[in-house]
Amino acid sequence: MHLPLSSQIINLLAAIMLLIAFAMLTQRRILTLINLFAMQGLTLTLSTAVVAWTTSQPHLYWSALITVLLKVVLLPLILHRLIRKLEVKWDVETLINIPTTMIVGIVLVILAFNVALPISALAGTITRGTLGIAMASVLLAFLMMITRSKAVPQVIGFLAMENGLFFAATSATYGMPMVVELGIALDVLVGMVILGVFFFQIRERFDSLDIRHLEKLKEE
């Protein structure tokens, strides 16, 4: 039983999203990380546009437009400027080594697929198979946040998690109402701006963006 072409394209884009999530997990250079994030945003936009075209829902075109403006153009731009000013280039250390991270990542992917199976069966959209991939992307981004020791990759992991959630929204429900999406986009943008300010404060205080400086407050 073969799916129609549009479903195949969406499945392919979903697979690429998962691949990018893994690539971000194992990436060492922050510059490439930001570019991967931009690519993830692009994949998301394409997927939303294809869904918009197949199901004739014009509001999804607007959603795709917001995504491309925010996640492919604006946020990577802000991030690039940030790392240029902060002079951060390389993040060599991860808290656990890369092969172990990859294995943990695979386990999380299997977990996500299992959890998503019953929900996918209940959803009524054409893209419901991709809900598992969306959840897997979220979990992988979360893993990336935990295993990094510098501030900027942690934030990129956070944004990637939000990408995964957005993908889950489009795959399970054809996107949220416009006003909500605008609100979320605004939140993300404001959050980035605040974080930018915050990074400078951290750097000013500690002369580095290593997160381990920020672990002194512990329970006595």
Added chain:
Amino acid sequence: MLPTVSGVFAQIAELVLAVLVAPLLTGWVNMCRAWLQNRSAPPLLAPYRVLAKLFQKEPVLAHNASPLFRITPYILFGCMCLAAAIVPSLDTNLPFNTAADAIALVGLFALARVFMSLAAMDVGTAFGSLGARREMMVGFLAEPALLIVLFTASLISHTTSLATTVEKLAGMELVIYPSLAFAGVAFTMVSLAENARIPVDNPATHLELTMIHEAMILEYSGRLLALAEWAASLKLFVYSCIGIALFVPFGISDGGDWAGILLAVPVLMAKLAAGGFLLALIETLSAKMRIFRAPEFLGAAFLLAVLAMLIHFLLEG
């Protein structure tokens, strides 16, 4: 299923073609690489001349070389010929189908690897052991990845027999299978590692400390060396054929048709030429990794293969 005449013919043709064309493929890859690096290329038939030269020379062996050392090149060559016979490159109606499937194929490669490593350690030189250790490490990581790639293809065709898999895949309409796409990338990474290509190992290096494959055949000379080199070219040929059979199977005839088999030969040559160029391109664009990064590279390949399988279950199951 009784072997048909065309089947037997196809089988023999495949084997002869593999043995004869493998050095040509190696020469083609070297030529493309030279072009891409803006050097003047060695002649296309150079590997044949090297083989001819080596066959005329007498092998010089160390005092403490055991019989294992002497028969290993023959075993290597034999394994690779057998592998070439199993992989359906011209036709899927091969008499050897019932003898071996995808898992046995991986086993054949493992057999070859074990013997080569043993022979490398046999004479007791430092570089031999070094090469053997590294080869085992690469193999230990690459084998599972290869297995899972083959499993992914098998899941789509519901059988592990390579010929049946190829038949099914060739017969399907043009469908985008993300799992096969991922499996293809994983397979490319594994074949780069197994065939001792950049970024895992430099086939043209003369620095012993950076060698993996070359270090193991350092002690061979004369016709033994010729056989070992030929076996290496055959391995590259067989891997390319596996890749072609799984991922671009159009043109492989599906049994019984003489015209189909004859047509399959130029199609195969064309695909091999394209594959060789791609390999040269990858080699030119990448740099050789440091040895301790090889596990990461292969771990990524393993990961991609597992992902391919998981995606198959999720999206296509």
Added chain:
Amino acid sequence: MSLELYLVLGIPLLGGILLGLWGHKTWAAELNAAMSALTFLAAAVLTARIISEGPMLTADEQFFVDPLNVFLVALTAFVSMTTSLFSRPYMRIEHAHGRLSDRRLRLYHSMYQMFIFTMLLVLLTNNLGILWVALEAATLTTVLLVSLYRSAASLEAAWKYFILCGVGIAQALFGTILVFSASEKMLGSGGGTLLWTRLAEVSANLEPTVMSLAFVFLLVGYGTKVGLVPLHNWLPDAHAEGPTPVSAVLSGLLLNVALYALLRCKVLVDGALQTAFTSQLLMGFGLLSVVVAAFFLSRQKDIKRMFAYSSIEHMGLVTFAFGMGGPVANFAGLLHMTVHSLTKSAIFFAVGHATQKAGTQIMDDIRGLIRINPTVGWGLMLGSIAILGLPPFGVFASEFLILTSAMRQQPWATPFLLVSLGVAFAAVFSKVQPMVFGESEGSRALKRLPHQPALLPVFVHLSIVLVLGLYIPPHLADWYRQAAKLIG
């Protein structure tokens, strides 16, 4: 058309913008207090209207006001007003001590008003998506406030706050998406699918599996912001390192608002499931929070951290009460939300000035407050007594009601609750008593403050709590009962 509602939302928003421009002027603190007072007036008018006319649904069904959220709106507006009154001299003293520059004061004042705006938006919106957006915005406005002092510890606290609450709230987003997918089947796509009122009507027909999974995510997400254990790690740090007015509004208001969001979701999920699933989860997390917080409380050395753990404990208690359900437990929960909010903010007011006088937050270094400044000393003492649940303060009444409901409905939990409350009582009392009455040694002498501390808000709050402990006006009781019925 409801003018009061738009005023309630519009005034803080306007205040944020104005203070963004002029927050560093000498009259900025007065402007802040004035805007908060106006907000409170609008909220009072709105409350009166809801009480007399009943629930209101306006602006194309985007805003919904019923007894449950209007009482929280009134509480939020009131506490934010008194906190702004307290913040006026407090920030002035901080400025005089050189701990804050003009630019930071501007940031502080404008973010304060924006924070109030986002909280009121959470309370008044009918759209679950906007609720999420506003709660996330509330986190964002306070991140920079927590790191206001730019010390190493405050940066760490703000970072933890941002990351933990951000991750938590992303889970809540996923939960909201799941609710949306369940509701789309019933209500079709389009703007109406995330409206709480519509969802409440069709809740019996929503898919049970999806809704229960959604509730788990929503509980993890919004529960992080309520401070439920084990998602509470950001709370003690954020309270200890931020300026005291921020600690007061975080403890007194944000926790309540996040719990409100959780309650609205609980009502929907209960309608869909018709089982005790949500009750069990809420009771479990609530009880865990009470027990864990009580034990951590006894090990604290920093006064603001100690009271932060006390907030976790009390919110756990309220969550437990709502988990039990039924008219009495819900009534007790709502009452406890009110009195905790008032008492905790009063305590933070007193603590703020006490730490300013002593120059430190470590409890062992503060002694003999009652001698140097009796009002601060008595404020702290009475506030601590109130929060520990001693009669005749209101906290005793609500805790009593919760414990008796627990004895009737969930007797197994009662020993845990009693032990935890006892441990907390002993810990806090033993630490506060020497701070207020102890001998002050010469080297740890308390300084004079350059400006007159504002202690009127402390006593206003405490007297309200006292009154509520002795006698709940029938009007108010009725109001609580109506709200309790809505929670189910």
